[in-house]
Amino acid sequence: MRNIIEVEHLKKSFGDNEVLKDISVSIQEKEVVCVIGASGSGKSTFLRCLNKLEDITDGQVVINGEDITRQDTNINKVRQEVGMVFQHFNLFPHKTVLENIILAPMKARKISKAKAVETARELLTKVGLAEKADAFPGSLSGGQKQRVAIARALAMNPKIMLFDEPTSALDPEMVGDVLEVMKQLADEGMTMVVVTHEMGFAREVSDRVLYIDEGYIIEENEPNELFNNPQEERTKLFLSKVL
Amino acid sequence: MEVVINSLPYLWEGLLVTLKVFIIAIILGFIIGLVVALLRLSPVKLLNWLAKIFVDVIRGTPILVQLFFFYFGLNSLEFVSLDRETAGIVTVAINAGAYYAEIIRAGIQSLDKGQNEAARSLGLTSAQSMRYVILPQSFRRMLPTFTNQAIISLKDTSLLSVIGIADLTQKGQVQIAATFKAFEIWIAVGIMYFVVIYLLSLLSSFLERRFRLD
Numbered sequence: 001m002r003n004i005i006e007v008e009h010l011k012k013s014f015g016d017n018e019v020l021k022d023i024s025v026s027i028q029e030k031e032v033v034c035v036i037g038a039s040g041s042g043k044s045t046f047l048r049c050l051n052k053l054e055d056i057t058d059g060q061v062v063i064n065g066e067d068i069t070r071q072d073t074n075i076n077k078v079r080q081e082v083g084m085v086f087q088h089f090n091l092f093p094h095k096t097v098l099e100n101i102i103l104a105p106m107k108a109r110k111i112s113k114a115k116a117v118e119t120a121r122e123l124l125t126k127v128g129l130a131e132k133a134d135a136f137p138g139s140l141s142g143g144q145k146q147r148v149a150i151a152r153a154l155a156m157n158p159k160i161m162l163f164d165e166p167t168s169a170l171d172p173e174m175v176g177d178v179l180e181v182m183k184q185l186a187d188e189g190m191t192m193v194v195v196t197h198e199m200g201f202a203r204e205v206s207d208r209v210l211y212i213d214e215g216y217i218i219e220e221n222e223p224n225e226l227f228n229n230p231q232e233e234r235t236k237l238f239l240s241k242v243l
Numbered sequence: 244m245e246v247v248i249n250s251l252p253y254l255w256e257g258l259l260v261t262l263k264v265f266i267i268a269i270i271l272g273f274i275i276g277l278v279v280a281l282l283r284l285s286p287v288k289l290l291n292w293l294a295k296i297f298v299d300v301i302r303g304t305p306i307l308v309q310l311f312f313f314y315f316g317l318n319s320l321e322f323v324s325l326d327r328e329t330a331g332i333v334t335v336a337i338n339a340g341a342y343y344a345e346i347i348r349a350g351i352q353s354l355d356k357g358q359n360e361a362a363r364s365l366g367l368t369s370a371q372s373m374r375y376v377i378l379p380q381s382f383r384r385m386l387p388t389f390t391n392q393a394i395i396s397l398k399d400t401s402l403l404s405v406i407g408i409a410d411l412t413q414k415g416q417v418q419i420a421a422t423f424k425a426f427e428i429w430i431a432v433g434i435m436y437f438v439v440i441y442l443l444s445l446l447s448s449f450l451e452r453r454f455r456l457d
Contacts, residue, residue, distance in 0.1 A: 079365065088357055094383065103376075
């Protein structure tokens, strides 16, 4: 297995505030990595550096063989291979569900409308929302919105999927449906990086868990080891609060 | 009453000139506004700064002074020759453009930044994100403010009568000079402006309902 994500000595500051201090990690193809940590620990910022939604202050981030910290890398091309799902869904409210999904395949990948619609309908069936194709996002529940957002990202046929607290804004009864779709995706061999507070999901689905605090990866391990036998004091303290 | 009815064909001609000037100026003004707004938001400092100066200068001077500048000022230069109508249209267009620029800029900036992030994360370029995601949503929100500015611009065209453009206001003055019926003619002129503006606001409410987001 090759490393599809390679991060070396990543640093990220907002003004004087250094949020990521020194992050190095490699992620293999088909690996599912969950990132856990307290609010403000830098875990979301770390994720957003992987597709350069945040400018990278220092260090190197190589995605699918492309060094995205280089000025001459076409970031749009890299992002076509990296889907992202946001905490607040960020569906386009002026477009129907179907239009949300076909926009990027048609405009960024130049796929024909007929083909894009066909793929979109397959993906909607996969996330269990085939009947919502012509609905507007405003008429959907949170869980439905998030499943549409996942379908929208998958429509680009990405090699990597990034999830930024995908269930944090959902009503508790909606969380299961979304996690189910994500689990299915993991089973199909998608490379996934998931920032999450869902420890159950991390334990059950992920291959590896990173615990981030104050801009560093404090501890990383396979989920059973990390949850049952944490080595670092800070990890123990964090887990005692969330488990 | 008879005087007014006899004047109507002349006033109607003036109204057509007013509408023509208004429509051309508002379209040009919108294009100017869009370009200036995008420059205002551009990461290039110089463009940013030029756009800001344009907006500040236009908003900071009276439209009548701008009109005199474009018609008398520029025409006093040897190599410039602007006819009345061009000078008038340019004045109203540039004036509306400066206000539109601010309306559009505010509309774009008020949009949740998650919208742009979602579009960019899918691999769309910043221009594609602007065109397919940001502007369509911003324009819906801006519609009421757009109408407001369009109404102001329509009323501004009445100032063009002072440089001799034969618009509704100027035709009114001419008819009064011929008939001495100032009271009746100004009421007729006022009603004609009012009807056009009222239709404009009806169109705006229709568009707002048509493009409502939910």
